[in-house]
Amino acid sequence: MLRLFFPLFLALAAGAPRQQDDPPLHEGIFINEVMYHPNSNLGDPDDYQWIELYNARDEPRDLHGWRLNGFRLPPSRIAPHGFLVVARQDQSDPDHDGAYYSVYYNRSNGFPHLQATVVDAHNYDFGLLEPGRVTVVLHDEHGHLQDRMTYDRSMGGDGDGPSLEKVLPFGREEDSFWRPSVRPWRAGTAALQNSVAAVHMRVEQERQEYQRGELLRLRTTLANRSEYPISGLLQTRAIAPDESELIVVGGIRFNIGPGETEAFVQSWTIPDSTATGQWLMKQVTRTATESVAPEIVEFTLGSMDEMPDPGGVERGTAVF
Numbered sequence: 229m230l231r232l233f234f235p236l237f238l239a240l241a242a243g244a245p246r247q248q249d250d251p252p253l254h255e256g257i258f259i260n261e262v263m264y265h266p267n268s269n270l271g272d273p274d275d276y277q278w279i280e281l282y283n284a285r286d287e288p289r290d291l292h293g294w295r296l297n298g299f300r301l302p303p304s305r306i307a308p309h310g311f312l313v314v315a316r317q318d319q320s321d322p323d324h325d326g327a328y329y330s331v332y333y334n335r336s337n338g339f340p341h342l343q344a345t346v347v348d349a350h351n352y353d354f355g356l357l358e359p360g361r362v363t364v365v366l367h368d369e370h371g372h373l374q375d376r377m378t379y380d381r382s383m384g385g386d387g388d389g390p391s392l393e394k395v396l397p398f399g400r401e402e403d404s405f406w407r408p409s410v411r412p413w414r415a416g417t418a419a420l421q422n423s424v425a426a427v428h429m430r431v432e433q434e435r436q437e438y439q440r441g442e443l444l445r446l447r448t449t450l451a452n453r454s455e456y457p458i459s460g461l462l463q464t465r466a467i468a469p470d471e472s473e474l475i476v477v478g479g480i481r482f483n484i485g486p487g488e489t490e491a492f493v494q495s496w497t498i499p500d501s502t503a504t505g506q507w508l509m510k511q512v513t514r515t516a517t518e519s520v521a522p523e524i525v526e527f528t529l530g531s532m533d534e535m536p537d538p539g540g541v542e543r544g545t546a547v548f
Contacts, residue, residue: 256285259375263391264356275327277316284518293369297354309519311344311419318348333418344419384408391416426454429523437528440500449491452484459483463512469505
């Protein structure tokens with residue numbers, strides 16, 4: 229069984245539902261990032277507050293009826309290894325000033341919303357700017373505590389731009405597992421890999437536009453920022469324009485020492501049946517059951533008639 233050798237890992241809960249005062253169940257949906265005090269240059273904090281959830285499992289989940297600090301989620305699907313962002317305002321704009329989450333956190337500013345479900349909380353007050361220590365809790369539709377985090381303003385992200393990000397999705401609740409986002413992501417990483425992730429990925433591709441039958445190459449660099457050795461599986465998934473998802477190449481096993489970096493090259497022959505449009509390739513580092521750090525890159529797939537012949541494109545089956 230693949231494992232990450234971090235002593236901070238928590239075992240998945242089993243058995244009967246737990247009481248509210250017990251530790252969270254941690255069944256795959258985690259509070260992953262909190263923008264509690266957005267940069268004042270954006271405007272009123274009420275316009276831009278958001279909380280990001282992350283699904284560390286291989287299955288989509290319907291979070292209808294789940295509650296986040298008392299806010300009841302509407303029918304909301306979170307993709308496998310994907311994100312759900314609950315925004316205090318996402319186009320509701322109750323004060324009619326033209327300022328709300330999606331005005332800033334959109335594709336043109338580098339936030340690929342194809343990979344995130346965005347829920348409009350209609351100006352619900354999550355209590356994120358209360359004095360002292362603030363707790364954010366996530367309950368499932370049965371009222372069971374699934375995740376919890378507590379912060380105070382000394383941890384960073386207090387109006388100077390960054391969000392608070394989790395180092396590992398399923399780390400413990402201690403303050404040390406939460407850090408402010410770092411450059412260039414000074415406004416957080418909504419729907420993206422956390423900038424402070426212990427297992428950090430950088431994904432590069434040869435170009436942005438591809439045609440059916442071409443060989444798409446991805447070079448992935450994994451950096452172990454922790455003080456512990458890590459091992460797991462690097463897996464490549466493709467997300468179609470209709471948001472369907474499939475595994476396109478088998479996994480590559482990795483074992484990286486503390487502070488070390490390793491690079492891998494994966495290739496995928498684009499099927500002739502592939503839909504034209506904006507596609508995403510998602511690299512996922514994972515253990516046997518949960519992913520640690522997904523990274524998303526975007527490319528455009530066009531037909532032979534829509535694009536000029538790029539020339540010199542290598543063709544063939546998937547290679548590793």
